[in-house]
Structures are given as structure tokens and as C-alpha cells.
Amino acid sequence: MSRDNRVEMERLVNLTFAFLHASRTGRTSLSADWLISHVRGYEHEEGRAESARRKLRRDVKNLQLAGVPIRAFSEDGAAHYALNDEDYALPALSLSPEEATVLGLAGDIGTSGALSAFARSGWMKLAAGGARRDLGTTPAVALSADIDRMSPGVLTALLGAHERKQRIEFDYQAMSTAPVVRRRMDLWGLVAHRSRLYMVGFDLDRGEERAFRIHRVSHVQATGPAGHEPGERNLQDIVQDCLHRGGERVDVLFRVEGEPVYDVVRQATKQPDGTYLLRQVDPEWAARTAAGVAPDMVLVSPPEVIEDTIALLRHAVGEGKEQQ
Incomplete structure (x- = not known):
């Protein structure tokens, strides 16, 4: 624009x-x-x-x-x-949770620039008419970090596949330093969990229920009708189970420069050389925390968290330039 x-x-x-x-x-x-x-x-x-x-x-x-x-x-x-x-004024609405979710997510896409006011005011107007989005208890604004980092084309493809009950193939990169792999899934739905957005379904490569962080997904392609149904199990429970099973933890070493980052320092152990060590923390949490308080918190290791932090900062700088 x-x-x-x-x-x-x-x-x-x-x-x-x-x-x-x-x-x-x-x-x-x-x-x-x-x-x-x-x-x-x-x-x-x-x-x-x-x-x-x-x-x-x-x-x-x-x-x-x-x-x-x-x-x-x-x-x-x-x-x-x-x-x-x-x-x-709109008359009273009778949208299904799935329809309300689609409209809410569509509003979230317009989170930057002048279109955001129309997108969000449109969702608020629908919500005032009785629509409720089926995205757990996470408020719309809390999802903005994931929505801002994902491709609208990916979301459109996922919503279309879900509506038509199709099987999909997609590229997935677990972290910015990890290789990109091609995966296959029977898509069951989209779920918000702890300010993050996941797609949930049956992973044909693993032969089990799985959840994938959507902003790490790309090149989504529908390949035919899905062959597995979700049953009666709550999709939110599937996300929590997957995160619990595959929860990666790392030790993070960092320096404090400039203003002390008290909340992070309180959780860390000070080392003899003046650095601080956070033991067994979620790597994505560490990257977001370091990016949020930069340049006062400077990561020393591990390399994959440093790479993710740099990617987040570059994304933030790019968004800032687009809005100027």
C-alpha cells in the first residue's frame, strides 16, 4: 500500500x-x-x-x-x-465456532498498517453481534506475534484444506537452523495455545496425532481427501500432549550489558566470568526474551537460539521500516 x-x-x-x-x-x-x-x-x-x-x-x-x-x-x-x-448495527449473528474462527483469523492478518483498523473493527463488530471464535482462551492480540510472522497464503491454504477435509503436504522447519523437511498430514483444525498458533492433525509420516507451529510451515499443498478423522478428542489436548512429549530444552548462557534485565537474571545462575546461565529452558522462549530486551541481554550460546533471536530482530526491523 x-x-x-x-x-x-x-x-x-x-x-x-x-x-x-x-x-x-x-x-x-x-x-x-x-x-x-x-x-x-x-x-x-x-x-x-x-x-x-x-x-x-x-x-x-x-x-x-x-x-x-x-x-x-x-x-x-x-x-x-x-x-x-x-x-x-448488525442483527444478531449465528455463526458456528469454525466460521467465527475463520473470520477472527482473517482479521488478525491485518495487524500492521492502516488496514488493521478496518480488519479489527470488523471483527469487533461481528463479536458484538454474538460471534465467538474457537481459539481457546487466547485473546486475538496475543496471537499477533505468530500471525505477523506467517504467510497469509499459508493460512488461506490451511483453512481451505480444513474446510474441504483434505490431506496436505507442507515444508516444515523446526528452528531457523534446522533443515527443511517435507511432511504429510490429515488436517483437523487450528488451535491457539500460549500465544502461539498450531495446526493439528494426523501425521502420516509418524503415524500419530501431531501439532505443528504454523509460522514454521510453508508451501502447503492439498493432495486429496483426508483418511483419518479426529474423533471426539479435544484438539487443544493434542497440542498440549505433543508439546509435552517433544518439549526441547536447552541451557542458555548470556551476558548483561546496559540496564540489568532483572526478571531474567532472577531465573539464572551467575557464572564466575560474570555471565548468567539459564538451565533447561524452552529455546523459543529464550529467543523471544532475548529479542524483547535487546541489547541489554546478549546471548553467548547455544548457536540455534542466537540464530532465532537474530531472525526475530531482523523481522522486527523489517516491520518497522514498512510502517514508516
Whole structure:
């Protein structure tokens, strides 16, 4: 999305929020002059009143075309606008948990840039109508780390395969330093667990139930109808069992530079050379922790956690540049 498109999108979001706030606080209408003076995005038009009014009229028309029921009228010779609340509210919804999950995940994809406001406000509007997403107890925002790091194409392919009950093949990389392997699965569903998003199903290569972290999956391809059904077992339990069975643990050695990272230091043992040792911790937790407090925590070992930390930091820097 170009910078001009982002600016226009943000202005439209701001304008919509102004109408919603006015409606909820009992204001029956907003004048064009008030909107130009108070809504962010029109301030650069000060001193150019007619240009600002033209931009406002164009924005109102675009919102009307998008389905926002704004009524324009004249009062005491001045232009006024009002939101028709009754036409904007959604009727009560009756979505299945699976349908609500798809809509919620679709909203989560738009977690950066100007589209996020529309995506999230759309989900909140659906939720207000009674929709509930079947992603455990993890709130939507907690999944943003996984959603931001995964390909929308992967999610689209997984949701399509799940809906059509298909068998899939995919590439999987357990860690950034691990080799990429091709796997096969009868997909049963998507599950959120501890702020992470997993796909769950029957692993044909291992001959057992398995869960895979979705952001480590790529090149998903449907290969035919699935041959294994999930039965009545809760998919969340399958994820927990898989994590418990295959829970990798590593010893992490780090230095403290700059501000002390008290929460991490409290869990570590200080070494004679001034470094700190964390014994038998989850490698992904260690990488995220080090990236979150960088540069105050500097990893010394193991190499795979250092590589994952660097990958997280590079991803964060890339996201920051895209939003500038």
C-alpha cells in the first residue's frame, strides 16, 4: 500500500470513529466545520476551507459506498452529517465456532498498517453481534506475534484444506537452523495455545496425532481427501500432549550489558566470568526474551537460539521500516 493510500485509509477510519463516537454520546449530527477542525487528516487544509470541504464530501461518499449509512443535509445554511445507527448495527449473528474462527483469523492478518483498523473493527463488530471464535482462551492480540510472522497464503491454504477435509503436504522447519523437511498430514483444525498458533492433525509420516507451529510451515499443498478423522478428542489436548512429549530444552548462557534485565537474571545462575546461565529452558522462549530486551541481554550460546533471536530482530526491523 502506498503512503498516499495509507493516509487516505487512516483519514477514513478517523472519520468513521468520529461518527460512531458522536452517535454513542448523543450527538445527532456533526457539522462539516466541526469535522474538518477535529478529525485528524484534515488539519493540513486549514486556510483552504473549500479544499477541505471537497475532501470531506469525497470521504463521506466513499464511506457511503462502503456501506456506512451517513446522511448529509443542510442546517442553517451549513453542511451537516449524521450516522444512521439503526442501519449500521448488525442483527444478531449465528455463526458456528469454525466460521467465527475463520473470520477472527482473517482479521488478525491485518495487524500492521492502516488496514488493521478496518480488519479489527470488523471483527469487533461481528463479536458484538454474538460471534465467538474457537481459539481457546487466547485473546486475538496475543496471537499477533505468530500471525505477523506467517504467510497469509499459508493460512488461506490451511483453512481451505480444513474446510474441504483434505490431506496436505507442507515444508516444515523446526528452528531457523534446522533443515527443511517435507511432511504429510490429515488436517483437523487450528488451535491457539500460549500465544502461539498450531495446526493439528494426523501425521502420516509418524503415524500419530501431531501439532505443528504454523509460522514454521510453508508451501502447503492439498493432495486429496483426508483418511483419518479426529474423533471426539479435544484438539487443544493434542497440542498440549505433543508439546509435552517433544518439549526441547536447552541451557542458555548470556551476558548483561546496559540496564540489568532483572526478571531474567532472577531465573539464572551467575557464572564466575560474570555471565548468567539459564538451565533447561524452552529455546523459543529464550529467543523471544532475548529479542524483547535487546541489547541489554546478549546471548553467548547455544548457536540455534542466537540464530532465532537474530531472525526475530531482523523481522522486527523489517516491520518497522514498512510502517514508516
